[in-house]
Amino acid sequence: MxxxxxxxxxxxxxxxxxxxxxxxxxxxxxxxxxxxxxxxxxxxxxxxxxxxxxxxxxxxxxxxxxxxxxxxxxxxxxxxxxxxxxxxxxxxxxxxxxxxxxxxxxxxxxxxxxxxxxxxxxxxxxxxxxxxxxxxxxxxxxxxxxxxxxxxxxxxxxxxxxPSGAGQTVKAANQLIVAVNIQALAEAILFLEAYGVDTDAALKVLGGGLAGSKVLDQKGQKMLNRDFAPGFRLALHNKDMGIITAAARQAGITIPLGAHVAQLVGSTVQQGDGGLDHSGLFKLTAAASGRN
Known part of the structure; x- marks a missing residue:
């Protein structure tokens, strides 16, 4: 060893x-x-x-x-x-x-x-x-x-x-996918709650279909419980979104969803929530609708 x-x-x-x-x-x-x-x-x-x-x-x-x-x-x-x-x-x-x-x-x-x-x-x-x-x-x-x-x-x-650097390029793509999924999940949960749906049941059935993902499995309950103890801090995801947006610009490609979610993640950090888990992006989404 x-x-x-x-x-x-x-x-x-x-x-x-x-x-x-x-x-x-x-x-x-x-x-x-x-x-x-x-x-x-x-x-x-x-x-x-x-x-x-x-x-x-x-x-x-x-x-x-x-x-x-x-x-x-x-x-x-x-x-x-x-x-x-x-x-x-x-x-x-x-x-x-x-x-x-x-x-x-x-x-x-x-x-x-x-x-x-x-x-x-x-x-x-x-x-x-x-x-x-x-x-x-x-x-x-x-x-x-x-x-x-x-x-x-x-x-x-x-x-x-x-080659060297390729691992970091793939990780940047991973963080792009994760951030967009977290934002979509936050919006979906807010939508379900607005209609009084049994959210536990809803996430169970959504997780079994095409909407299922590891993001849903790992972050859905945290959003329902408003439990944003850090597993991966928003401040770090904000750093990663800066990496992907800069790299996309350097490559001459556009990432419209990624750029928008990067702004949302950055906003949570500027509002003092950088120490929360990245599922805490839900807070910003809820606040935009006057909910918590």
């Missing part, structure tokens, strides 16, 4: 690290807040006081941090991964960042003597807890093959989608 370091023990990174421990790997974690490191240690992992310390003996390094600048900060500099990881270590970036940044950092990683894949994930907190994440991987065939045994400890659907 490998010596694996996980940088970023947040909503997704911590359960992923715990599953790697359960799979028999020697797992070291680093996080900006000590309590998350302590939780990993309690689960059988190990903690480190810096990135440099965390990666020194690692065969595999996984980063799971919020945004492109956070990944860049973790890998560059005297205390970063590139300067302190041993030669031929495998860096797996599971963060969701800009595809062009992923490709740029992959080139830097190879120049530093590392192997690298971008491997963003989908499935939310519960998918991370249950080790059933969908993982879209960019990089060489050889590096994908090296990463696969590690990724199989945290995910269920793991697909090599192309």
């Amino acid at each position: 490998s010596n694996i370091t996980v940088i970023g023990l947040g909503i997704m990174g911590l359960p992923m690290a715990k599953n790697l421990v359960a799979a028999g790997h020697h797992v070291t974690g680093f996080n900006l807040s000590q309590d998350r490191i302590d939780e990993l240690v309690a689960a059988g992992g190990h903690g480190a006081g810096s990135i440099a310390e965390a990666v020194a003996a690692a065969d595999v390094i996984i980063t799971m941090v919020p945004d492109s600048p956070d990944v860049a900060a973790a890998v560059r500099g005297d205390d970063g991964i590139f300067a302190n990881a041993k030669a031929d270590a495998l860096w797996i970036d599971a963060s969701s960042i800009r595809p062009d940044v992923a490709a740029e950092l992959a080139d830097e990683a190879r120049a530093a003597g590392l192997r690298v894949v971008d491997a963003p994930v989908s499935g939310g907190e519960q998918g991370a807890i249950d080790a059933v994440l969908s993982i879209m991987v960019g990089g060489t065939e050889a590096d994908f093959a090296s990463a696969l045994p590690v990724l199989e400890a945290v995910g269920k659907t793991i697909v090599h989608v192309g």
